[in-house]
Amino acid sequence: MFAVSNKTCVILCILQLNVKKRFVYGAMAFIWIVIPAIEITFTALTTDIVKGSCVAYGVYKSYAMKKTIGFFTFFIAYLLPLALLVFCYARIVHRLRSKVILYSQFLICVRSGIV
Numbered sequence: 001m002f003a004v005s006n007k008t009c010v011i012l013c014i015l016q017l018n019v020k021k022r023f024v025y026g027a028m029a030f031i032w033i034v035i036p037a038i039e040i041t042f043t044a045l046t047t048d049i050v051k052g053s054c055v056a057y058g059v060y061k062s063y064a065m066k067k068t069i070g071f072f073t074f075f076i077a078y079l080l081p082l083a084l085l086v087f088c089y090a091r092i093v094h095r096l097r098s099k100v101i102l103y104s105q106f107l108i109c110v111r112s113g114i115v
Contacts, residue, residue, distance in 0.1 A: 038076065042069055 046069065048059040060066040 035076070038072070042073070045069065 043056060045061075045065065046059055047054060047056045049055070050059065060069070
């Protein structure tokens with residue numbers, strides 16, 4: 001939205017997010033239900049009673065199970081959040097660049113007397 005008054009350019013940018021509430025609630029439900037379920041599963045798979053005491057996060061039934069749990073932990077705890085952050089920041093940068101280009105084109109029009 002552009003407004004010009006007394007040779008002063010005022011630009012009002014309103015950023016609107018086109019995110020539906022249903023998507024947000026679904027994402028929240030996923031985080032609060034699925035992620036703890038995954039953690040409980042990993043805990044149950046890697047916990048055992050050794051010599052009368054409980055040993056957590058250290059007992060693997062096989063080498064393949066250890067590698068699989070390690071991969072999923074790395075994916076869920078590192079790669080997925082990293083990819084989400086990169087995607088969000090890339091989108092922010094893209095929006096800011098398009099706003100800057102729009103603003104610079106507007107200033108060129110104002111300086112040339114078109115607006």
